[in-house]
Amino acid sequence: MLLFGRLADVAGWSERTIEAPPTRLSALMDMLAKDDPNLGEALAAKGVRVAIDKVVVNGNVDLAPGAEVAFLPPMSGG
Amino acid sequence: MIRLQTEPFEPGALLTGFCEGRSETGAVVSFTGLARASAGAVTTLELEAYPGFTEAEIGRIAESAKARFGLDDFLIVHRVGKISPGEAIVFVATASGHRRAAFEAADQLMDYLKSRAPFWKKEHGPDGERWIEPTARDLADAERWD
Numbered sequence A: 001m002l003l004f005g006r007l008a009d010v011a012g013w014s015e016r017t018i019e020a021p022p023t024r025l026s027a028l029m030d031m032l033a034k035d036d037p038n039l040g041e042a043l044a045a046k047g048v049r050v051a052i053d054k055v056v057v058n059g060n061v062d063l064a065p066g067a068e069v070a071f072l073p074p075m076s077g078g
Numbered sequence B: 001m002i003r004l005q006t007e008p009f010e011p012g013a014l015l016t017g018f019c020e021g022r023s024e025t026g027a028v029v030s031f032t033g034l035a036r037a038s039a040g041a042v043t044t045l046e047l048e049a050y051p052g053f054t055e056a057e058i059g060r061i062a063e064s065a066k067a068r069f070g071l072d073d074f075l076i077v078h079r080v081g082k083i084s085p086g087e088a089i090v091f092v093a094t095a096s097g098h099r100r101a102a103f104e105a106a107d108q109l110m111d112y113l114k115s116r117a118p119f120w121k122k123e124h125g126p127d128g129e130r131w132i133e134p135t136a137r138d139l140a141d142a143e144r145w146d
Helices: A006-011 A025-035 A037-043 B011-019 B053-069 B099-115 B136-143
Strands: A049-052 A055-057 A069-072 B002-005 B027-034 B044-049 B073-079 B081-083 B088-096 B119-125 B128-132
Touching: A006 A037, A025 A037, B002 B053, B011 B027, B011 B073, B011 B088, B027 B099, B044 B073, B053 B073, B053 B088, B053 B099, B073 B099, B088 B099, B099 B136
Parallel strands: B002 B073
Antiparallel strands: A049 A055, A049 A069, B027 B088, B044 B081, B044 B119, B073 B088, B119 B128
């Protein structure tokens, strides 16, 4: 799992691997929120997008084992 | 072509290279964005990208602009990491048969890069660091092309 921008500051980490991840994105996000309610709130904020294996996904999707899940706050441009 | 790099680049050298070896291109337009010091306060800009994802997203938009405006070619070079005031952050060059397409494509690409491109921008200043959002102007500019 990868966190970018402000999300990494809220969580205190930017990269983390889990051995036995949930198979649904919603379950993964619930897990993160349970561990860290501040992060949970930040992930649920408007404009935060999720990319799985570098492709943005909409809504709840399945997670394959070994998938790279990135949480992207609103882009600010360069 | 899209390139992200942590090292400084020389806009002049990029432009010279981009112009070389072309026969049908009549127009090359380039834009260079520089890091400004905010009201004289010495601040370092820090740009975060998602390696692989950021280039792919910018590439998609650039290919779309190439098709839309009928470009021969484009080059986008963008700094990532820490950038000091006065340094070049971004270079965009477009090549086409005639100038109108080259100007408009460069304009659109810069509006995209300033507001929607997958970068996260942080400013390091005397009071600490803060994340920067796109300005209302940048967002409105990008919407011109939708």
